[in-house]
Amino acid sequence: MTDLVTKKKWDKAAKNFDFMAAKGPERRWAGFKKELFSNMDGKVLFLAVGTGLDIQNFPSGKDITGIDISSAMLEKAKNRADTYEGNLDLIEMDVHDMPFEDNSFDQVYTSCTFCSVPNPVKGLESLKRVLKPGGEIRMFEHTGSKFFPFNLLMDIMTPLSKKVGPDMNRNTVGNVELAGFEVLEVDNLFLDVVKTITARKPL
Numbered sequence: 001m002t003d004l005v006t007k008k009k010w011d012k013a014a015k016n017f018d019f020m021a022a023k024g025p026e027r028r029w030a031g032f033k034k035e036l037f038s039n040m041d042g043k044v045l046f047l048a049v050g051t052g053l054d055i056q057n058f059p060s061g062k063d064i065t066g067i068d069i070s071s072a073m074l075e076k077a078k079n080r081a082d083t084y085e086g087n088l089d090l091i092e093m094d095v096h097d098m099p100f101e102d103n104s105f106d107q108v109y110t111s112c113t114f115c116s117v118p119n120p121v122k123g124l125e126s127l128k129r130v131l132k133p134g135g136e137i138r139m140f141e142h143t144g145s146k147f148f149p150f151n152l153l154m155d156i157m158t159p160l161s162k163k164v165g166p167d168m169n170r171n172t173v174g175n176v177e178l179a180g181f182e183v184l185e186v187d188n189l190f191l192d193v194v195k196t197i198t199a200r201k202p203l
Contacts, residue, residue, distance in 0.1 A: 002094045006118055007069050014072035017051050026053050029140070032189055033057045033111060036140055036196050040064070042106025045130065047095055048113040052077030060085040065105075067093040095123045100130045108137040114175065115142055115166035124179030131201045137181060139197040144169035146192055173197055 034057045042063070049055070049066030050073045058064065064087065068074050071092050081088050093099075095117060108127050117123040127137060145151045151169070158168045173186055173195075181199035188195045 001097055002069065003096065003118060006116075007071075007094075010068075010070035010116075011072040014051060014070055014076060017073065018053065018076070021053060029189070029194070030057055032196065033140055036138055037109065039138060040107060040109070043104070045100075045105040045108045045127070047108065047110045047127065048116070049074070049077055049090060052080030054111050055080045055084055055088070058084060058086070058088075063087045064089070066090045067095070067098070069094050095126055098126055098130060102129055103132045104130045106132055106135050108135070110137070110139045110141065112140065112142060112166070114139065114172045115168070115170050116162075120170060120172065120175045121178045124176055124181065128180055128201050133201055133203045135201050136184070137176070137197075137199050137201075139172070139176075139199075140195075141172050141197060142166075142168075142194050143172045143192070150191065150193065 033054060037054075037057050038059050040059055040062045044062060044064045046054070046064055046066040049068050050070075052066075055066075055077070066077070066081070066088060068077070068090070069092070074090050074092055077090055081090050096119065108131055114120050114123065124137075131137065155169050161168050173183060176183055176197060176199050180202070182202055183197065183199045185198040186195055
């Protein structure tokens with residue numbers, strides 16, 4: 001069953017999402033995302049495609065299923081998806097309640113997603129279910145920090161930030177491990193806050 005509270009939050013955020021993200025963060029991290037997404041291969045699941053800002057960073061000619069809990073976000077993503085030179089399907093869907101069969105995808109990708117999934121470990125377990133054995137999840141995420149004063153500031157900000165968007169203090173690497181993935185690599189791009197994570201579903 002779709003989490004209607006989360007859906008409503010992101011439907012509301014869709015109106016101003018591009019204004020908040022496209023001019024700054026997306027330009028700043030585009031090169032890192034392109035490098036991460038360049039590894040796309042086989043049947044790919046992209047979680048939380050949002051308004052489609054990441055589509056411009058996808059390599060061409062791939063077979064990608066993009067899902068998002070927000071119909072308002074997906075409505076904005078349609079035009080960007082139409083320009084993609086490959087197979088890109090957009091589907092409204094809650095990661096906690098995906099109808100895909102077990103072992104359906106070769107790879108899973110996320111982009112600034114697991115700061116916002118309400119139950120991150122269960123969400124990751126759901127992704128692991130639909131990923132083929134030995135398949136990889138590759139993530140571009142912002143997370144909490146181990147270092148003072150960033151950790152304190154993120155703890156203070158999170159009760160407010162999560163009402164309109166992401167939690168600021170998530171331990172996403174730890175959640176990936178708790179979900180049963182084998183973490184292969186963590187690459188810190190800005191301190192220990194912005195990072196890429198590569199993990200594998202055990203054989």
